[in-house]
Amino acid sequence: MIHRYINNGYHIVMDVNSGSVHVMDRSAYDAVPVVERLIAQGTQDQEIIAQALEKELSLSHSEAGELAEEFLALKEAGQLFAQDIYEDYIDAFTERETVVKALCLHIAHDCNLACKYCFAGEGEYHGRRALMSLEVGRKALDFLVANSGNRVNLEVDFFGGEPLMNWQVVKELVAYGRSLEEPHHKKFRFTLTTNGVLLTDEVMDFVNKEMSNLVLSIDGRKEIHDLMRPHRGGQGSYDEILPKYKKAAESRNQMNYYVRGTYTRNNTDFSEDVIHLADQGFEQISVEPVVADKKEDYALRMEDVPKLLSEYDRLAQEYIRRKRDGKGFQFFHFMIDLEGGPCVAKRLSGCGSGTEYLAVTPWGDLYPCHQFVGQEEFLMGNVEDGIVRKDIQDKFKACNVYSKKECRDCFAKFYCSGGCAANAWHESGDVNGSYELGCELQRKRVECAIMIKAALAEEERENYL
Numbered sequence: 001m002i003h004r005y006i007n008n009g010y011h012i013v014m015d016v017n018s019g020s021v022h023v024m025d026r027s028a029y030d031a032v033p034v035v036e037r038l039i040a041q042g043t044q045d046q047e048i049i050a051q052a053l054e055k056e057l058s059l060s061h062s063e064a065g066e067l068a069e070e071f072l073a074l075k076e077a078g079q080l081f082a083q084d085i086y087e088d089y090i091d092a093f094t095e096r097e098t099v100v101k102a103l104c105l106h107i108a109h110d111c112n113l114a115c116k117y118c119f120a121g122e123g124e125y126h127g128r129r130a131l132m133s134l135e136v137g138r139k140a141l142d143f144l145v146a147n148s149g150n151r152v153n154l155e156v157d158f159f160g161g162e163p164l165m166n167w168q169v170v171k172e173l174v175a176y177g178r179s180l181e182e183p184h185h186k187k188f189r190f191t192l193t194t195n196g197v198l199l200t201d202e203v204m205d206f207v208n209k210e211m212s213n214l215v216l217s218i219d220g221r222k223e224i225h226d227l228m229r230p231h232r233g234g235q236g237s238y239d240e241i242l243p244k245y246k247k248a249a250e251s252r253n254q255m256n257y258y259v260r261g262t263y264t265r266n267n268t269d270f271s272e273d274v275i276h277l278a279d280q281g282f283e284q285i286s287v288e289p290v291v292a293d294k295k296e297d298y299a300l301r302m303e304d305v306p307k308l309l310s311e312y313d314r315l316a317q318e319y320i321r322r323k324r325d326g327k328g329f330q331f332f333h334f335m336i337d338l339e340g341g342p343c344v345a346k347r348l349s350g351c352g353s354g355t356e357y358l359a360v361t362p363w364g365d366l367y368p369c370h371q372f373v374g375q376e377e378f379l380m381g382n383v384e385d386g387i388v389r390k391d392i393q394d395k396f397k398a399c400n401v402y403s404k405k406e407c408r409d410c411f412a413k414f415y416c417s418g419g420c421a422a423n424a425w426h427e428s429g430d431v432n433g434s435y436e437l438g439c440e441l442q443r444k445r446v447e448c449a450i451m452i453k454a455a456l457a458e459e460e461r462e463n464y465l
Contacts, residue, residue: 002036002081003411004029007451008317014450016411018082021338022074023454028067030057035071039081046072086348086414090402098397100147102155102352103140104359104370107132107163107170113195114232117262117290117298130362131166137173139383140360145184147386157191159359159370164198174210191215193260195229196241204248214257216245220273220287227266228298242280249282258284258332264298268307271315278322278329286332289441291423302437309444316448320455336415336449350417354380354396354431368396371422396421399431406434412446 001016011029013022024032031053038049046068054064074080110129111118144154156177158170170192177188189212196216207214218241219225226236249257259282263270274287289308292299300308315331322328351357354368361373364383372378381388401407401418419438427435 001084001409001411002032004032005447007313007447008320008455010451010454012447012450012454013080014411015080015082016414017084017086018078018080019338019414020074020079020082021450021453022080023458027057027059027063028070031059031067031071035068036081039075044072044075087402090348090400097149098355098393099149099151100144100356100358101151101153102157102357103144104157104159104357105132105137105140105173106160106359106361106370106373107137107158107173108161108166109362110165111160111162111195112165112197112231113162113229113237115195115229117228117264117292117296132169132360132362134169134172134176136360136362136364136383137169138176139364141173141177141180143383143386145180145186148186152185153187153189155189155191155357157193159193162195162198163192164194164203167198167203171206174206189213193217195237196244197231197237199241199244199248204251207248208251212256214248214252216241216248216257216259217261218242218245218259218277219261219263220267220270221276224263224267224273225261228262228264246281249284254283258282258286258330260332261285261287262290263287264290264292265300265304266298268300268304269311270308271311271318274315274331275318278327283329284332285329288333289438291420291426291435291438300437305437305440308441312441312444312448316452320452323456324459333445334449334452336446336453338450338453348400348402348414348417350419350421353421354393354399368392369422371420372425395431403432404434406439410439410443412439412443415446416442 003014003016005012011024011026013024013029013032034052034056035049038052043049046065049071050064050068053059053067054061059067071080108131110131141156144156148154163170174190177190181187190210191213192207192211193215194217196218217229218238219228222236222238225238229237231237245259259277261273261277263273267273270287274285277285277287289300290298294301316334319331319334351369357369358380359367359370359373360383361367366380366382366387367373367378368380378392379389380392387393399418399421401413404418407413407418419435419442421431423435423438424433425431427433
């Protein structure tokens with residue numbers, strides 16, 4: 001499978017099955033579909049291919065011959081026109097032993113903000129307000145250790161609601177996790193996600209000592225943030241949290257954290273919000289599209305897509321400019337590894353929700369991920385009895401880029417790994433379905449990320465020479 005596109009003046013050819021990416025001149029770029037067609041027809045004769053290129057593209061005899069030779073060499077090396085070797089891996093993939101390696105602990109089903117787009121309904125998750133007890137949290141960590149097999153590194157996210165509303169239990173659970181490491185040959189990596197209202201120097205000291213990652217919620221410009229993330233009384237939270245976030249980012253040496261925002265129909269010019277956050281000194285940034293009921297006035301719609309795509313293009317160009325000027329930052333959706341990247345299993349199935357990754361409610365119920373919490377049809381079990389709904393686990397285990405018909409012919413499938421199961425379910429009613437708007441945005445992000453790699457690599461070559 002080949003995907004070709006032009007972005008920011010770069011002619012880019014992706015060989016989807018091998019993962020190879022090529023930046024070509026215009027002649028080579030135009031030649032790709034001709035060669036692809038002939039190879040699909042069973043022709044691999046250099047002279048025949050050269051003749052076709054000479055005739056169809058009006059190339060000189062020598063240029064056509066050189067291109068034919070180069071394309072066949074790339075095919076021989078497995079870097080162009082490669083066959084799909086992953087589909088045959090699916091049977092073994094779905095039959096693999098399942099181990100749990102990550103938990104999202106809903107330490108608090110309560111929140112001190114009233115974010116308008118919150119899928120958790122101000123922390124309640126379609127249920128009741130509650131704080132996780134230390135006992136339930138300990139049982140959750142025991143469950144994780146017991147079901148992690150030979151996996152050494154385990155992930156635990158303290159999530160909400162707002163986890164700092166249950167801060168003492170967070171600290172005690174970190175201590176309990178540490179006590180489990182040596183006897184069970186495990187290593188815990190803790191993450192805290194917070195809205196920042198209760199973030200103090202004391203909290204940050206602990207986080208910097210014990211947390212591998214810190215997620216700080218902020219939507220961008222003050223007027224955008226305060227519109228969607230107010231206190232329950234209606235007052236904004238931007239001015240309250242921004243100084244804390246700046247201090248937190250610097251205290252972590254601009255590493256192992258990110259500020260995370262959500263854009264809605266209210267700010268389809270979201271590149272301005274990313275740039276605003278960069279201008280505030282943040283070097284690790286994620287701003288993501290809202291997923292919301294279509295009846296909500298802030299929900300994104302298909303007619304917004306052209307504008308959103310142009311914003312990613314604009315952001316990518318600014319991203320390159322700032323990198324070149326020594327004022328760069330990391331944007332989560334532009335981070336892509338072309339040399340290594342995720343393992344095959346990760347490329348096929350993504351985040352591992354419902355199998356390797358589970359969410360735990362304050363009372364110990366297990367769900368495939370935080371976005372399914374409160375949807376009783378996805379209640380998998382609890383921390384005492386373990387997973388009792390193996391059928392749900394099996395459903396998610398079989399969820400991959402080949403089980404989703406919309407993914408099969410998509411060039412981005414091995415980068416997005418089939419996308420978010422929760423978004424697919426909310427949109428289509430099926431975890432093996434798709435979220436069309438999200439897919440459009442994901443494809444653009446992949447294209448931009450690869451273009452950025454090409455632009456920065458070109459500059460590096462020029463500087464070297």
